[in-house]
Amino acid sequence: MSSPLLQSDCPALKLIARGKVRDLYEVDATSLLFVATDRVSAFDVVMKNGIPDKGKILTQLSVFWFGLLADVLPSHLITADIDAMPPSVQQYRGQLAGRSLLVRKLTILPIEAIVRGYITGSGWAEYQRKGTVSDIPLPAGLQQCQALATPLFTPSTKAEIGQHDENIHPDKVKEMIGAELTDKVAATAIALYQKAASYARERGIIIVDTKFEFGIDAQGQLTIADEVLTPDSSRFWPLDAYAVGREQESFDKQFVRNYLLDNNFDKQTSVALPDHVIRDTLSKYIDVYTRLTGQQPEL
Ligand code: ATP
Ligand code: MG
Numbered sequence: 001m002s003s004p005l006l007q008s009d010c011p012a013l014k015l016i017a018r019g020k021v022r023d024l025y026e027v028d029a030t031s032l033l034f035v036a037t038d039r040v041s042a043f044d045v046v047m048k049n050g051i052p053d054k055g056k057i058l059t060q061l062s063v064f065w066f067g068l069l070a071d072v073l074p075s076h077l078i079t080a081d082i083d084a085m086p087p088s089v090q091q092y093r094g095q096l097a098g099r100s101l102l103v104r105k106l107t108i109l110p111i112e113a114i115v116r117g118y119i120t121g122s123g124w125a126e127y128q129r130k131g132t133v134s135d136i137p138l139p140a141g142l143q144q145c146q147a148l149a150t151p152l153f154t155p156s157t158k159a160e161i162g163q164h165d166e167n168i169h170p171d172k173v174k175e176m177i178g179a180e181l182t183d184k185v186a187a188t189a190i191a192l193y194q195k196a197a198s199y200a201r202e203r204g205i206i207i208v209d210t211k212f213e214f215g216i217d218a219q220g221q222l223t224i225a226d227e228v229l230t231p232d233s234s235r236f237w238p239l240d241a242y243a244v245g246r247e248q249e250s251f252d253k254q255f256v257r258n259y260l261l262d263n264n265f266d267k268q269t270s271v272a273l274p275d276h277v278i279r280d281t282l283s284k285y286i287d288v289y290t291r292l293t294g295q296q297p298e299l
Contacts, residue, residue, distance in 0.1 A: 004050030106215025
């Protein structure tokens with residue numbers, strides 16, 4: 001395994017933010033450099049070590065989806081090709097190549113646009129308690145991991161660093177960004193999910209749920225931001241192992257979460273993951289990339 005890039009270091013560029021996984025730099029007045037490091041977070045806590053090349057896999061998978069989904073909604077992507085980026089960026093090619101996007105600077109909407117096609121995770125927990133998901137009532141008698149009759153838009157807040165996102169009813173979003181934009185975001189998020197989910201299903205992968213972020217561009221157009229439909233922002237299940245009424249095997253950070261849970265780590269603790277957890281997670285990420293795109297990632 002190569003060594004993971006835990007943090008980018010590009011002193012000639014203006015660092016705007018380090019998220020849990022990404023480092024964001026300002027390139028000029030209208031564009032940003034969006035760098036996916038190899039950091040891994042679980043339960044909203046960043047682990048001590050990273051997963052080598054994970055940032056490259058996430059970046060290249062997002063680029064694939066931006067292309068496939070462009071007829072539903074344009075994305076913030078300008079280029080993923082380091083040779084097409086300004087010289088101020090190219091000087092850091094050793095760190096950045098394959099894991100960086102030049103993107104249009106957007107005004108990001110203050111919500112996470114989650115779409116769920118199946119009932120699992122926090123949605124299943126809420127449904128068992130209250131018969132709802134994000135306070136949206138669902139029919140009685142749903143089983144764990146059952147497909148919903150239609151995909152559901154279940155937005156959440158975008159939490160500050162160290163906080164957890166909170167599910168909110170779509171009406172709450174209307175109070176934040178207005179009814180018209182909320183309806184457009186909901187319909188677009190569902191259309192994006194449906195197109196991606198039917199594509200993935202033909203390749204043996206169920207896209208269970210996913211999180212989109214949207215922004216408004218300089219022309220006032222709704223635009224896809226952030227990463228899309230990666231194993232960090234989505235749940236993927238192998239279709240051939242799917243059965244309703246129980247937990248599913250998955251392609252995402254299951255190995256990381258299971259390791260933390262099995263060893264009774266406090267959910268707030270950042271730990272060093274053992275080699276086998278890193279290797280297993282990396283091979284899942286490569287596996288899902290290859291199944292979805294039909295190609296190997298460039299690592
Ligand atoms: P997580 O995704 O795990 O919740 P995070 O929110 O801390 O982590 P990262 O994914 O590490 O964030 O960093 C990406 C940040 O960049 C997010 O805050 C996202 O809203 C923001 N962002 C994404 N695309 C754009 C864009 N085109 N213009 C401005 N900001 C953007
Ligand atoms: Mg993010």
